[in-house]
Amino acid sequence: MAPECSVCTAHVPHAQLVAWESARWILRHHPHPAPLCGWFLLCSRRHLASVADLNAEEEREFAQVLGACMRALRTAAEVPRVYVLMFGEGAPHLHAHIIPRDPACEGTRAWAVADWYRAVERGERAPADVSAVDRMIAVVRGRVTDELVGWRGA
Numbered sequence: 001m002a003p004e005c006s007v008c009t010a011h012v013p014h015a016q017l018v019a020w021e022s023a024r025w026i027l028r029h030h031p032h033p034a035p036l037c038g039w040f041l042l043c044s045r046r047h048l049a050s051v052a053d054l055n056a057e058e059e060r061e062f063a064q065v066l067g068a069c070m071r072a073l074r075t076a077a078e079v080p081r082v083y084v085l086m087f088g089e090g091a092p093h094l095h096a097h098i099i100p101r102d103p104a105c106e107g108t109r110a111w112a113v114a115d116w117y118r119a120v121e122r123g124e125r126a127p128a129d130v131s132a133v134d135r136m137i138a139v140v141r142g143r144v145t146d147e148l149v150g151w152r153g154a
């Protein structure tokens with residue numbers, strides 16, 4: 001763990017936001033204030049900058065876990081589509097933003113979701129409701145666990 005890394009330091013105080021974890025991976029909800037209910041992050045435990053730095057085994061696992069998380073969120077949030085964003089600018093630590101795309105919310109369509117994120121960050125738009133987030137984490141936890149039954153990864 002690198003103490004100057006916001007991804008490393010987020011895992012400990014935000015344990016209640018974790019929906020699933022293994023020896024290598026952590027799926028946790030975005031900390032409060034969260035831009036959207038269901039905005040999750042899939043992070044590696046190992047400190048590395050991006051998917052380009054995974055070893056072959058980790059890369060296979062990442063695809064498997066990411067797919068499972070996306071399917072779990074798609075059904076939990078009852079949305080037809082789930083976005084994945086990876087920049088690696090906020091922290092030099094692999095973290096994929098996994099975001100439900102609600103067709104009823106035009107303000108989160110494609111690149112507009114970045115404007116939405118910044119509006120919540122600046123306090124111009126209300127963040128996700130804390131109790132709704134807790135319920136979402138519980139549902140996603142159950143679905144990811146079901147998805148990964150029998151998973152042989154680390």
Ligand SMILES: [Zn+2]
Nearest residue numbers: 005007008093
């Ligand atoms: Zn880190």
